[in-house]
Amino acid sequence: MKRSTLILSLVVGATASAQDVTVRQSVQVPEPSAVAIQAPEVPYVPTPEEAVTGMLKLAEVKPGDVVYDLGSGDGRIVISAVREHGASRAVGVDINPERITEANENARRAKVEDQVEFRQGDLFDADISDATVVTLYLLPSVNERLKPKLLSELKPGTRIVSHGFDMGDWKPDKEIQEGGRTLYLWVVPERGGASSAR
CATH class of the missing domain: 3.40.50.150 (Vaccinia Virus protein VP39)
Incomplete structure (x- = not known):
């Protein structure tokens, strides 16, 4: 392999790895809310x-x-x-x-x-x-x-x-x-x- 081709391959590989790390770091799992509000099982209907x-x-x-x-x-x-x-x-x-x-x-x-x-x-x-x-x-x-x-x-x-x-x-x-x-x-x-x- 020519020296210029080897250098180009290394540069491309390093850039791809850096982009991969950046993508991984930017994806964040949202924190669950401190208090989860449960949905009512029974709809609210006021008692007459x-x-x-x-x-x-x-x-x-x-x-x-x-x-x-x-x-x-x-x-x-x-x-x-x-x-x-x-x-x-x-x-x-x-x-x-x-x-x-x-x-x-x-x-x-x-x-x-x-x-x-x-x-x-x-x-x-x-x-x-x-x-x-x-x-x-x-x-x-x-x-x-x-x-x-x-x-x-x-x-x-x-x-x-x-x-x-x-x-x-x-x-x-x-x-x-x-x-x-x-x-x-x-x-x-x-x-x-x-x-x-x-």
Whole structure:
């Protein structure tokens, strides 16, 4: 090989290697965001006021109760539980941070912010063990998946009310119509009792 050809080959090879390194260095894998916001499994549909009233009445919410609303949206059930029914405390859980902001603002306007709390997170991960009442407006598939959590974490005697959807083979203790909407009530049984709840 001629000396001029050898030099040209070395120059071309070095240039290609440098370009390859430059390309490799310029390609960066994006960093994952610090907080991943999960998409809600259930679309946000506000509970009509007559259903809110009916749910809390069916659950017989009273002073001393601790009410949890799973999928709490704009906070209307939580706020009504303390303002209209005298619950000592109410907690809303919603995965959407926009709904949490809205709910907190609604609680401030209703002057009940000292009695309510809104937690942003997955309802399947929520600590609900101190609830005496749980309200739901979810979907049948979500209710079914939630059932084992409700039965294992809630104290016997805790009332559960669902707007619109049942829990499959767990037969409700009561079922009523309120403003054309079906509401269901279950009472958490003693451990090892009520085979229909399994």
